Structure formats: C-alpha cells, structure tokens
Amino acid sequence: MKFLLTLLFLVLFCLSNVQAQRRGNSQFIPYSEVGLGGGASIYLGDLSPPSQTFQSFSLLPRWNLGGSFIRHLSPHFSARASFTVVRLAGDDYSFNKDEPNLHPIQFQRNLHFRNDLKELAFSGIYQFQSEGRKPNQRPAVTPYLTLGVALVAHNPKARMPVNADGSLGDWVALQPLGTEGQGQPGYAKPYSLLTVAIPAGAGIRWQLTESLNLAAEISFRYTFTDYLDDVGGLYPNPADLPKALSATFADRRNEVIAARTGSDRTTALNTLYAVPTEVRRGLAGNDSYLLTQITIHYVLPGSGIKCPPIGR
DSSP, X not given: OHHHHHHHHHHHHHHHHHHHHHHOTTSOOXXXXXXXXXXXXXXXXXXXXXXXHHHHHHHOOEEEEEEEEEEEOSSSEEEEEEEEEEEEEEEHXXXXXXXXXXXXXXXXXXXXXXXEEEXXXXXXXXXXXXXXXXXXXXXXXXXXXXXXXXXXXXXOEEEOOOOTTSXXXXXXESGGGOTTOTTSTTSOOOOOSEEEEEEEEXXXXXXXXXXXXXXXXXXXXXXXXXXXXXXXXXXXXXXXXXXXXXXXXXXXXXXXXXXXXXXXXXXXXXXXOOOOOOOBSSOSXXXXXXXXXXXXXXXXXXXXXXXXXXXX
C-alpha cells in the first residue's frame, strides 16, 4: 500500500513537470508544500441528530491534528494527501440535560461514546485565484474548494458505570462487545472498524512569507458507516448477548449516574413525561463529522526528484 501511494505521487510529480516543460518556461512551474495543523472536530450522528446539531458544536467539540503534502499541478488545481488524527465524542446526557423533555427518548437512552479516528485522505483542490509562474509569485490571498476520498480507521469506546466510590469507570472498546447483538445468531455481523469517507470543504490561504502559507479550512466528512458511535440498530435481547459486559453497554437506560461525566440523572429522570418503550437504539443513516483546521504550510524549495526524460 505504501509503495503504491509513493508511486502515485511520483507519477503526479513527473507528469506536472513534463506539462510545464512542454508549455515552456513562461508558463506555470509546479511546486510542492507540506503542512502541519489542527483544530476542532464535531460529531454528527445518532446521538446528535440534525435537530441537535447546535449541541454538538457548543457542548462536545473535540480536536484534530494532522499533516499534509500538496502538489500544485496548475495555476488553479492541486492534489493533496493528508493524514489526520481526529477525536469525536457524543453523549445523550450532555446533549439533553438542560431540557430532558425536549428529547425524552434520547435522554432516557443515556448512551455516550468517544472515538479516535485515523484518517488518510486524498483530495483535489481548486483555487479561485490563479497562481503566478513561480511559487514566490503566488497570490497573497486565495479562497479554495476541496473534494476527495478518505480511508478512516476508528474504534468507538464508552465508560464503564461509575465506581462505588464515585470515580469514573474505564473506557472500553465497544465493537468486540456486540452491543446490538452483532455476531450472534439472528443478528447482523460485526461492523467494520475501517470505513470510507467523502471529505468536502472550503478554505482560504494567505501568503505569510516567500516560504510560508497559512490556511484556514472547514470540511465535512460523510462516512459509509452508522457505527462511529456504536449506535445504529435495535436493542438486542439481553439473553442473546455473549457476556454480561455486552448487556451493560447495550442498554444504559436504568443508570442513574451518567457514566461519562459522573453527573446524577435522578432529578431529571423524575421530571420526564411518560416515555414509550423504545425498541430502536439508533436512527437510520450514516454518521458524519466536521473538521475545522488552521494549518501552516512550508513551500518546498526543490523536490530533489529527477524525472525521466520524455520524448527524447
């Protein structure tokens, strides 16, 4: 896999240089840059449906850190490879504690998670301002759009119930527990911890010096899994689950202490109106996430890669 990715970038690099040579020295000269950055990450999924998007932004934003390599292929188009570590989190209690009767089924459900994603993405970039012939002639400010594909490794976790002494429980990986009966007779197979995502976003780039750029970007990731949060199907029959720990994490409606924060839910539970018996743990539809990033880029003075002569 690493060999194929390296080969792909060598081909892109050489093709862009060949195009520049054929156009003549008066035309755009392709160049590269590397970047490091980070920002906030926002989870959008079963524990945060569209009606609660504001809660995700205001209550449980988490972080992301990443690096990227960009090859500018023409005055307007670039290719980017990036690797980003993303933490996501969601919590029925935190999202609904102030108004439990607004979403009573979710408040009673009392599920939570955190998930550390490793994302390898390949994206195209369209820059609205044309690049100059040389890197040092690039525009001072340019907005841009991005679209690509990403491979995402993930592993949702949740806390054990609060300990008898009031201390918070340990984080436990959820996929091996089959909290919706996955892997048991009559249930779906276990969900994969590897998924594909479609990143799409917009940003703006500033030239700081001849060698440095600063970029601010916001991008949306639509994933092809409903289980970034381990929630997506029906409550299983507890008798069908392979171990007691699976049942503990499958149905947390009767826990009076919110496991993620250690907060007491008793008063709020007593204020709930009549809540019908619910058979679904989650909602239909795949999970998504949103990233905001501030990135510093270094323009490479030379690639050091010698491409074979073409047409000689």
